[in-house]
Amino acid sequence: MRGYLFIAAMWMRSTLTYRTSFVLLTLAQLVTSGLDFVVIAVMFAHTDTLGGFELGEVAFLYGTSGVALGLADLLVGSAQQVGRRIRDGSLDVLLVRPVPVFAQVAADRFALRRLGRLTQTGAALAWSLVLLDVDWTWDRVLLLPWMLLSGTAIFAGIYVLGAAFQFWAADAAEVQNAFTHGGNTLTQFPPHVFARDLVRGVTFVVPLAFVNWMPALHVLDRPDPLGLPAFADFASPVVAAAVCGVAALAWRAAVRGYRSTGS
Amino acid sequence: MDPTPPPDHPTGDTAFPVPPPRASSSGAATSGGMTGGELIRVENVVKTFTVRTRAGRFRREKTEVRAVDGIDFTVRGGEVVGYIGPNGAGKSTTIKMLTGILVPSSGRLRVAGLDPARERTRLARRIGVVFGQRTTLWWDLPLRDSYALMRRMYRVPRDRYRENLDRCVELLDLADLLDRPVRQLSLGQRMRGDIAAALLHDPRVLYLDEPTIGLDVVSKARVRSFLRAVNTEQGTTVLLTTHDMTDIEQLCSRVMVIDHGRLVHDGDLRGLRLGGHSERTLVVDLERELPPIRLEGARTLRVEGPRQWLAFPATASAAPLVAEIAARFPLVDLSIREPAIEDVIARMYADRAVG
Numbered sequence: 097m098r099g100y101l102f103i104a105a106m107w108m109r110s111t112l113t114y115r116t117s118f119v120l121l122t123l124a125q126l127v128t129s130g131l132d133f134v135v136i137a138v139m140f141a142h143t144d145t146l147g148g149f150e151l152g153e154v155a156f157l158y159g160t161s162g163v164a165l166g167l168a169d170l171l172v173g174s175a176q177q178v179g180r181r182i183r184d185g186s187l188d189v190l191l192v193r194p195v196p197v198f199a200q201v202a203a204d205r206f207a208l209r210r211l212g213r214l215t216q217t218g219a220a221l222a223w224s225l226v227l228l229d230v231d232w233t234w235d236r237v238l239l240l241p242w243m244l245l246s247g248t249a250i251f252a253g254i255y256v257l258g259a260a261f262q263f264w265a266a267d268a269a270e271v272q273n274a275f276t277h278g279g280n281t282l283t284q285f286p287p288h289v290f291a292r293d294l295v296r297g298v299t300f301v302v303p304l305a306f307v308n309w310m311p312a313l314h315v316l317d318r319p320d321p322l323g324l325p326a327f328a329d330f331a332s333p334v335v336a337a338a339v340c341g342v343a344a345l346a347w348r349a350a351v352r353g354y355r356s357t358g359s
Numbered sequence: 360m361d362p363t364p365p366p367d368h369p370t371g372d373t374a375f376p377v378p379p380p381r382a383s384s385s386g387a388a389t390s391g392g393m394t395g396g397e398l399i400r401v402e403n404v405v406k407t408f409t410v411r412t413r414a415g416r417f418r419r420e421k422t423e424v425r426a427v428d429g430i431d432f433t434v435r436g437g438e439v440v441g442y443i444g445p446n447g448a449g450k451s452t453t454i455k456m457l458t459g460i461l462v463p464s465s466g467r468l469r470v471a472g473l474d475p476a477r478e479r480t481r482l483a484r485r486i487g488v489v490f491g492q493r494t495t496l497w498w499d500l501p502l503r504d505s506y507a508l509m510r511r512m513y514r515v516p517r518d519r520y521r522e523n524l525d526r527c528v529e530l531l532d533l534a535d536l537l538d539r540p541v542r543q544l545s546l547g548q549r550m551r552g553d554i555a556a557a558l559l560h561d562p563r564v565l566y567l568d569e570p571t572i573g574l575d576v577v578s579k580a581r582v583r584s585f586l587r588a589v590n591t592e593q594g595t596t597v598l599l600t601t602h603d604m605t606d607i608e609q610l611c612s613r614v615m616v617i618d619h620g621r622l623v624h625d626g627d628l629r630g631l632r633l634g635g636h637s638e639r640t641l642v643v644d645l646e647r648e649l650p651p652i653r654l655e656g657a658r659t660l661r662v663e664g665p666r667q668w669l670a671f672p673a674t675a676s677a678a679p680l681v682a683e684i685a686a687r688f689p690l691v692d693l694s695i696r697e698p699a700i701e702d703v704i705a706r707m708y709a710d711r712a713v714g
Binding site for chain 2: 190
């Protein structure tokens, strides 16, 4: 953790040597991430509900999923660049330092511009809370930070799995992007608009449904399209722990199996 | 996800006294000898890689390559060991196993009392590593900032850090470079910067993988004299791989030659020369031009005016030859040339290829 902070700080200072580029990239991320939301707004200009969800409810899904991905991306998103380090052999340099290599890889090229997505989705979430007509009982209130943390952990676990996989297949980053950014786009919308098999897939195979769908169903008081028992709404932390556990094992195996380059 | 190492003692490891003098105890079995106890032990270490090659459109064939094929050696504290061999012989693979980057397929390794692959992060505090082709420095930040990060990562006490940095800055002539971003440094300057970065935490062993590759003559000389100073003054054990035979001649008390993953020589430089079928050369300056000198046990290589080159076996003594020449010819000057190690090693490889 200490090492992570030092290294992240070094990269921040490093990016600040190119100030203009930093400002432009942050703005660009804010805009591209904002465009997603514009798409949703445009849809609601033509219809009042989407899969039975009103604008405020979709904004809630959008915000919770976006904040979770934004946090995970900020904290460990850098790990997806490990493939480059593996290919050019510079991972060797990280491996001979007295800081756990995962901390170094997670902080590698730490980019503060990722705050762009977090700010924008955070704002959308706050706005949705104003719009929503929800009876804020204590279980619903607690469920909100609960789901944000679990969602972050699930996305983080997927980032790490993707990074570990790059030790064997250098271009695995794209596959992992399909699950992180793709998963984010998916979970911005209500599960009811998707085919049932897809929803099953992201519930039981890659548990993206637990990022926000399941807990949100309870907060918004909506029926579960898969008809899972009620405890599924609260199961996100367990699922997140499982994903992170698998990711940790995969990472460990990957580093032990590291082959380095020829010289 | 390695566990965060426990907060060590402020110096990293108090079990090993901070230099100087530091070579006195190592925790491992001290069996006298050079300047210290055993620091590195390698027992029957093998590293195999599976290489997949395409065979046909979809089929892939797996072949097993033995990069390191059962090597044994030990290194004592304070030694300077040259590790040489042709490309692909297994030099880098050995270094990577000694640093914990690669996990050996079989065999046993101990470095400074630790198992490198299992305790890589802990071991990192006790060793310094310089990869000639890769830098540990931050590209866009001043050199000084990278050193400050090293201090934090290695938890070097401030006064210790200051002392080490000052010494490196002085001996490696870094004073004018400290505030320059690393990307603006030349290769030689960057290499000096990297070597300093590897020594700020008082490592017990310093590994250098091709430290002089691509450097000009002046930079090479500076790097060598610095390494010599680090070894004699700090007692730091040095293990270096190189293709530059001058590095070996000027630095190493011991040479290990690896070829096809096996150690084919381990001993001093003289042993390496004598081991092959090498010859030394006697350069004789006469008063005037004379026909080639013919002597028992030597052959004339070349005649150029009054100067003649005579080759004789490296194992033979030069004294009787010199005496005989001095007695029979009008001798002005005379010198002996040791065989170039390149030639010796090339001959060793050739012998092995034939044998």
